[in-house]
Amino acid sequence: MYVQGKCYKCGGFLAVDEKQDASVCPFCGKAFIVEKAIASFIETSPHNTGSNRSSDSFDNSFVVERGMLIRYNCYTNKDIRIPDGVSIIGEIAFQGMNNIESVYIPETVEYISAGAFSGCKNLKSIHISDGVEIIDRDVFNGCTGLKSIKFPNSIKNIEAGALTGCTNLVSVNIPPKIELLQWRIFEGCRSLKSISIPTEVKTIEDYAFAECTGLEEVKFECMYSENAPSEGIIRIGMNAFRNCSALKSIDLPESVRFIGNQAFRGCSSLSELTIPKNVKAIYPLAFADCTELEKVTFTGDTDLYRGSNPYKYEKSSATFYNCPKLLTVIYNDLQKHYWAFPAYTKSQEPVNIEKGRCRYCGGEFKGVFDKVCSVCKTPKDY
Secondary structure, three states: EEEEEEEEEEEEEEEEEEOOOOOEEEOOOOOOHHHHHHHHHHHHHHHHOOOOOOOOOOOOOEEEEEOEEEOOHHHHHHHOOOOOOOOOEEOOOOOOOOOEEEEEEEOOOEEEOOOOOOOOOOOOEEEOOOEEEEOOOOOOOOOOOOEEEEOOOOOEEEEEOOOOOOOOOOOOOOOOOOOOOOOOOOOOOOOOOEEEEEEOOEEEOOOOOOOOOOOOOOHHHHOOOOOOOOOOOOHHHOOOOOOOOOOOOOOOOOOEEOOOOOOOOOOOOOOEEOOOOOOOEOOOOOOOOOOOOEEEEEEOOOOOOOOOOOOOOOOOOOOOOOOOOOOEEOOOHHHHHHHHHHHHHHHHOOHHHHHOOOOOOOOOEEEEOOEEEOOOEEEOOO
């Protein structure tokens, strides 16, 4: 039977099997003694603080004070309905409760605090009524059973890591009032196949969709806005779409101005790319390891990272590093950004030959008798 416990090493609330001697905390990854974790929770329970704080009149399973749901104390119910009258779901109120499979949140709730449902591995569905305005950080972090979630239009902000590690999440919407997709918000949602970015979103923060390995389609609603490019995405942050290996194409809106370090690194299915004319800067390794990328078209004078020779220092910061199929680049002035395109041959071939490097990729030759390029393994032929 599951009972409430608390990890005495990191403070995370847990639903533990009292028949077990020990288990592993899903939050800090450290082993704990079950009996000691149960005792730790009892010591810190609101009913054992010795204070005379007044509680609202709710079901005994809910610890509610002044409209805030502090903790849920039933470890067998699968379907939970938050009582009407609750305005705030407190921090880690349901954290680690593996008995919960569905949750209904009423219209009275305005704020869901940090980590409220984090680690609820068996949570499969959640209904959030119109009225909720803030989803705090890590609210659904690690809810690996969650497959779908519908956010109401009333939501103004979803904080960092809110859905990190929801590995079975297939369907989710971004509310229209959201202006910032926070750090790590969807990181590791590997079952997510499609996402639509509302027009009001101005920034996709670092690691927002990193490791979403099943993501096939990204739709920018500002592409179809009458006011574009005056509205829409301005900045795509560092590692924002890193290792989205199923992403075959992406249409970047005209509003984009900055593409961050390693933003699309490891998007190994991406085959063709057009950089909008308003993009001012693309930072190091932004499209590195896009191994299927064959063609890039620049429609404006975008500034690329101008690093040192990547082969000389054995470490490359080239924008398109390890894109071996990238042989077609349309750009007004490519030569000054030479090292941004290690695989591009037409403009750099004369310079490579002059410097005694591989004519195809610029790599150094190795070998005593038959010299071979250390990068692309092509024999020296001049």
